Amino acid sequence: MLRLAITGAGGFLGWHVRTLLRALGRPEPIVVSRADLTDPAAVAARLDGVDRVLHLAGVNRGDPAEVAAGNVQLAAQLAQGLRRCATPPRSVAFANSVQAGNGTPYGDAKATAAGILASTGVALDDLLLPNLYGEHGRPFYNSVVATFCRLLATGDTPEVHGDRELTLAHATDAAARLVGVPAGGSWDPAMPPLRIGVGELARRLTGFAETYRRAEIPPLRDRHDVRLFNTYRSHAFPAHAPLPLPRRADARGELVETVRAHDGGGQTFCSGTHPGVTRGEHFHLAKIERFVVLRGSAEIALRRVGDGDVVRFAVAGDEPVAVDMPTMWAHRITNTGPGELVTLFWTNELFDPGRPDTYPEPVELPALVPGQAVVG
Structure with missing residues (x-):
């Protein structure tokens, strides 16, 4: 090597x-x-x-x-x-x-x-x-x-x-x-x-920003659109996170619009996580990923690769919000409640085992002090 x-x-x-x-x-x-x-x-x-x-x-x-x-x-x-x-x-x-x-x-x-x-x-x-x-x-x-x-x-x-x-x-x-x-x-x-x-x-870029302020994913027609959007998101995070989600209620109950992606599909999946269990501890170079907790409570923690500071969000299914993972930030979600945590995940692309764009990286680095660089 x-x-x-x-x-x-x-x-x-x-x-x-x-x-x-x-x-x-x-x-x-x-x-x-x-x-x-x-x-x-x-x-x-x-x-x-x-x-x-x-x-x-x-x-x-x-x-x-x-x-x-x-x-x-x-x-x-x-x-x-x-x-x-x-x-x-x-x-x-x-x-x-x-x-x-x-x-x-x-x-x-x-x-x-x-x-x-x-x-x-x-x-x-x-x-x-x-x-x-x-x-x-x-x-x-x-x-x-x-x-x-x-x-x-x-x-x-x-x-x-x-x-x-x-x-x-x-x-x-x-x-x-x-x-x-x-x-x-x-x-x-x-x-x-x-x-x-x-x-x-x-x-x-203005169109991307206007759409994203509504918690919606703008049209992303090619790799440069994805990367331009990710670049905008890097400047909007963490000040604009979490993103509030539209909620609709009637006599039957409530509906939460978790993902509105213009001109795109992607992949959606749900997970159940036992109390105290953590998922994630990785980062992506290009993939857009959204977390929405639907039931239970959790902490979502993120750290930019190369930095020591950790950003944390407490989220719960009682008040669903979207937390989108910035590219090149290690992230994880931990069940902090007494019962099962149900989380919806959405990504802008179908999972390809041959090119997963998922790289192991812990969020917590105990040897560091806040603001200390970890790469180089």
């Missing part, structure tokens, strides 16, 4: 890389921090004998001169460490940009950085990445998708100043390409692009 090292582990793409490695059951990568990069000897010590280095550290926004200098400096620092390795890595995968060499300070700096890394003699996988989007991107920094999602999640309206076409790829697809794993599960290292205008992107 390849031994990996990574720079930029704490960034947006770095988190998606580490989460994918978690899903694959791979060892945690060796992390080269920005503090390490200032010391060539420390870099060499960390990289000596590894198989592949993922160079993800970079500067995307800010003063143009600082952005340019920062990207060149980071590559130069890594290169100095590589030259000092007694046993150099077999390859370096560089998270470059399709803007490399386009005449802008950022693009020219990325091209210069690639040249610096190539000069070390270590095989360079120079990956020209398009705009990336995905769960937990940093608004007003990583991508316009993250910015629009955050605005919608906080009740604001995205504004489009000058429409143009974007070419987008999901961060997990880019992670698969960087790590060097074949297509499988919910990732594709070919990075199938989404080509969409900024105005259409704003309209699509």
